[in-house]
Amino acid sequence: MRTASGGPIGDGTAAAVLFDVDGVLLDTADAHGRVWRAWARERGLDPEAVWQATQGRRRADILRSLAPERDPVGEHRALDRLMAAEEPGIRAFAGAAGLLRALPPGRWAVVTSSRAGPTAARLARTGLIVPEVRVCAEDVSEGKPSPEGCLTAAARLGVDPRRCLVVEDAPAGVAAGLAAGCTVYAVASTHSPDELRGAHGCFGSLREAAGAVLRAVGGACAR
16 A cells, blocks of 8 residues: 655645545445446446446536437436435545544635535535535536646635645546646545556545645644
């Protein structure tokens, strides 16, 4: 397991932290996997190929890629119905709540491929702080691996992207953070460390990453 040994950002020098949500703060991989595989089977598509194609991407981009001939409104409704059954089982990762509470207010945001409404609702329902700055699927013209989400979040926080620490779990998210000029820490919750090798550091879990994240912003250790 690789751990961060000091990327471009040193201890106490990060102006802000930009968290992905699914796979970083919230344990949603199994739920999303069941939803997309069920959707694929209903449409005669390869469930595993579809699941792999969804990683770290916005739903709208996935639908344009995998089902361009279908009505996107109807497909969103079908996916919403499937996802509704999964919502009660979604939980925050161990250590997520403590880490967010320990971060200085106004020094962090979320950058996610999920939509705004479900993102805020899931954070609140799982006991996590809902930050003022949330860059969601509707807020960008291009999803990850485009750097647009990270750049938008940095601008809303009023900080230089080069002084931002991005925490991601998927290759597309790592690529987005790097393209934005940020330091990137990866959490190997949904992908292997080899798939995340472009990151400046890789941790086995968010709990393992918490200390390094707090040191980067000069915060106290999470409890």
